[in-house]
Amino acid sequence: MGGFLAPTFLDSEMSDFIPQLCDHVRRSAEAKTRLRIRGGSTKDFYGGAPTGVAVEMGAYAGIIAYEPRELVLTVKAGTRLSEVEAALAAERQMLAFEPPHFGEGATIGGTVAAGFSGPRRPYAGSARDFVLGARIVNGKGEDLSFGGRVIKNVAGYDVSRLMTGALGTLGILTELSFKVLPRPAAHVTLAFQLEAPQAVEQANLWAGQPLPLSAAAWQEGVLRVRLSGAESAVKAATARLGGDAMRDGDAFWKDLREHRLPFFRAGLPLWRLSLPQAAAPIPTPHAQLIDWGGGQRWVSGELDAVALRASVAAAGGHATLFRGGDKxxxxxxxLQPALAKIHKRLKEAFDPAGILNHGRLYDF
Amino acid sequence: MNHELARTLEAIQPPPVVMVDEERLRPFETDAFVSHRQVPMMAVLPDRESQVGEIVSACAARGVPVVTRGAGTGISGGAIPHAEGVLLVVTRMRALLALDPLGRTATVEPGMRNLVVSEIAAPHGLFYAPDPSSQLVCSIGGNVAENAGGVHCLKYGFTLHNILAVVAYDGEGERLELGSLALDAPGYDLMALITGSEGNLGVVTQVVVRLLPRPAATETLLAAFGSVREAAEAVGEILGAGLIPAALEMMDRVVIEACERYMNLGFPKDAEALLLAEVDGGVEETRDALALVRSILERCGATEVRVARDDAERAELWRSRKGAFTALATVRPDYYTIDGTIPRRMLPHVLDQVYSLAKAEGLLVGNVFHAGDGNIHPCIFYDASVPGELERGEALGGRILELCIDVGGTITGEHGVGIEKLRQMCKQFRPAEIAAFHDVKRAFDPASILNPGKAVPTLNRCSEWGGMHIRDGRVPRADIPRF
Incomplete structure (x- = not known):
């Protein structure tokens, strides 16, 4: 890890953190020194390899404001995701997009920068959907705030949501506000013996009915469906759907979210196919694990990137080499050329020196 | 110049409708922000996407501004025409392009009316959740431009949360596919960025909306309270109890009295606040939620709680809320609706302030609003025929918005900035943030031909409005163009 930054930064008074960060980014931009934004280093596997001098965000941590009745939480970006979730759980609330951690050190900033959402995503919404506001330091060293700390806000372009999933290439996230939701009082996981095409169809049919669905995943001939909500809602839906109640349902969803199921352990390249939820199966030479009621399908193994991307795009989706493999x-x-043009202009505007997380997302 | 452009647009195959006569342009001079009017240089009404691409390209080549208009129901002036520009009216583009009941999506053209989407989805047991109060008339393209919400957005979210993809033409006439039929798309989330951008980043020609299952049951309650504070406390208690109602709406005394006079609903004469709550979902959970909400309302001091027994009674309870704006028109000849959002706990404080600010201006103000998400809609009454009243009303509106900022809220929850709130944007955002907005616009529209002058103020205007020092009667840097 390079340079003068880390020690002074970490030891400094937290109230000076953002001005110091701005100053550091400004000087780095002048010197064209690339910066690698680092929270808990749990998602270094994702995207292009991190390069540059580390900017340590883990020390800028803590909950700034949390009023459960407002359904709004504001937190410093370096706060551990586990800490955020514990604070919410104490008030029987949650981040409804059920973000994966991929390691103990995961921070809330990294969670938003990666834009990952867990099994609840198709039924509750994505990370992007729950971000209400973001304070950032852009590549010019400017401290900027977008969005806000209220649920409903349409003033100005939605830059805080633009930051979600941008992998830190447009700005260093420093503070984030979220809409949070009550934790469902009850939940149950039901298992059904079905082959993949029927499982996808069934999950979509149920999603079109007023059922308290909160997850649906298929693997090796079994469709697992999670129901979450009020006791009475879960009970009534369980009676309606039938299936076998799983005793270790919670562990299954957590292991799926964290990629700890045996499926993910092969040490092979992991592809993520994002598809229209009801899309017909995309044949692949290796087994698939289907999540998000058909919207997110995982394939583990060596695959031809060009051919895979062509078949996924033809079905209306896109494919990401999520972990490992030949990057x-x-x-x-x-990106389509028209979109690549806009991406480059946005990058140029927010980070003219091209120093923030270079190459993590695309070649800029 | 404009004749040459008109000829070019008329030469598009098949040709769109092109209007240049003032007489025909007059109906387009304003949207629902009726205090401002401007006849456009020209209006063009395409009926298919290919025409839109050619229209925007022709305007881009000539540097002619393009203002996109749907049904014209926006109330912040976002679709008010540009004097030297083309008004691109999308109301003829209203086709259903695709419907996937299993995947629960519909692909529609921007001129399709909001309510029509739900009507199309209904045979499949599905609906389109965002329901702005203008849903009978307003169109999906405008809903995307404004990130429209509605009375049920506390539970179901705004337009952003209920769309998957849009096709739009940027300021250079290039076709952009933003989002995808899947739940996400590669790269930056440009679909989120264009949603709510008020026609500044692109002209939307297709929208893929998500459809939700219609709830099996709905229960509606209306409660009367002796004070706004008690009603606000009840709202906090309901949300704190782990319940997200589909709607939580509040009305204050001025509105209640107007509704009583107009609709004769028979509420307690001493009611200071009415709270309308709706819960929906599965049959069993809705029954339990109704019991919980009812007990909270009573515990928080409701003097009367009415529960709708059937759809007819539900419509009756909603009549007070939905008819409120009509009822308010009987109070004074004109009124002006404000749209700020505040942290909900500040509600009693903010309403007290609103009343005293209004009193100081000698104007009456009534409040009807989305209490669940803290989105307040104070209505300022005035009489446009009395000299100075409109101006005083607008000044009061500005002060209320600044109050929203001061308590940690925002100047617009759902109506947009348009031209109405440009001035308050300068207070909510710092110059570097305003500059970042302009950077975003340049990425999509380098020549600034799309709805120029709306949604984001120029930095010059901000310095002009806020704290710019004028010495010896001279405007500093008078050489800078100020528009």
């Missing part, structure tokens, strides 16, 4: 063919689905 030289691009981790993320190539």
């Amino acid at each position: 030289s063919q691009g981790v993320f689905h190539p």
Whole structure:
């Protein structure tokens, strides 16, 4: 890890953190020194390899404001995701997008920068959907705030949501506000013996009915469906759907979210196919694990990137080399030229020196 | 110049409707922000996407501004025409392009009316959740431009949360596919960025909306309270109890009295606040939620709680809320609706302040609003025929919005900035943030031809409005163009 930054930064008074960060980014921009934004280093595997001098965000941590009745939480970006979740759980609330951690040190800033959402995503919404506001330091060293700390806000372009999933290439996230939701009082996981095409169809049919669905995943001939809500809602839906109640349902969803199921352990390249939820199966030479009621399908193994991307795109989706593998063919689905143009202009505007997380998302 | 452009637009195959006569343009001079009017140089009404691409390209080549208009129901002036610009009216583009009941999506053209989407989805047991009060008339393209919400957005979210993809033409006439039929798309979330951008980043030609299952049961309650504070406390208690109602709406005494006079609902004469709550979902959970909400309302001091027994009674309870704006028109000849959001706990404080600010201006103000998400809509009454009243009303509105900022809220929850709130944008955002907004616009529209002058103020205007020092009667840097 390079340079003068880390010690002074970590030891400094937290009230000076953002001005110092701005100053550091400004000087780095002048010197064209690339910066690598680092929270808990739990998502270094994702996207292009991190390069540059580390900017340690883990020390800028803590909950700034949390009023459960407002359904709004504001937190410093370096706060551990586990800490945020514990604070919410104490008030029987949650981040409804059920973010994966991928390691103990996961921070809330990294969670938003990566834009990951867990099994609840198709039924509750994505990380982007729950971000209400973001304070950032852009590549010019400016301290900027977008969005706000209220649920309903349409003033100005939605830059805080633009930051979600941008992998830190447009700005260093420093503070984030979220809409939070009550934790469902009850939940149950039901298992059904079905083959993949029927499982996808069934999950979509149920999603079109007023059922308290909160997850639906298929693997090796079994469709697992999670119901969450009021006791009475879960009970009534369980009676209606039938199936076998799983005793270790909670562990299953957590292991799926964290990629700890045996499926993910092969040490092979992991592809993520994002597809229309009801899309017909995309044949692959290796087994698939289907999550998000059909919207997110995982394939583990060596695959031809070009051919895979062509078949996924034809079905209306896109493919990401999520973990491992040969990244030289691009981790993320190539952008249409018109969109690439806008991406480059936004990058140029927010980070003219091109120093923030260079190469993590695309070649800029 | 404009004749040459008109000829070019008329030459598009198949040709869109092109209007240049003032007489035909007059109906387009304003949207629902009726205090401002401007006849456009020209209006063009395409009926298909290919025409839109050619229209925007033709305007881009000539540097002619393009203002996109749907049904014209926006109330912040976002679709008010540009004097030297083309008004691109999308109301003829209202086709259903695709419907996927299993995947629960519909692909529609921007001129399709909001309510029509739900009507199309209904045979499949599905609906389109965002329901702005203008839903009978307003169109999906405008809903995307404004990130429209509605009375049920506390539970179901805004337009952003209920769409998957849009097709739009940027300021250079290039076709952009933003989002995807899947739940996400590669790269930056440009679909989120264009949603709510008030026609500044692109002209939307297709929208893929998500459809939700219609709830099996709905229960509606209306409660009367002796004070706004008690009603606000009840709202906090309901949300604190782990319940997200589909709607939580509040009305204050001025509105209640107007509704009583107009609709004769028979509420307690001493009611200071009415709270309308709706819960929905499965049959069993809705029954339990109704019991919980009812007990909270009573515990928080409701003097009367009415529960709708059937759909007819539900419509009756909603009549007070939905008819409120009509009823308010009987109070004074004109009124002006404000749209700020505040942290909910500040509600009693903010309403007290609103009343005293209004009193100081000698104007009457009534409040009807989305209490669940803290989105307040004070209505300022005035008489446009009395000299100075409109101006005083607008000044009062500005002060209320600044109050929203002061308590940690925002100047617009759902109506948009348009031209109405440009001035308050300068207070809510710092110059570097305003500059970042302009950077975003340049990425999509480098020549600034799309709805120029709306949604984001120029930095010059901000310095002009806020704290710019004028010495010896001279405007500093008079050489800078100020528009």
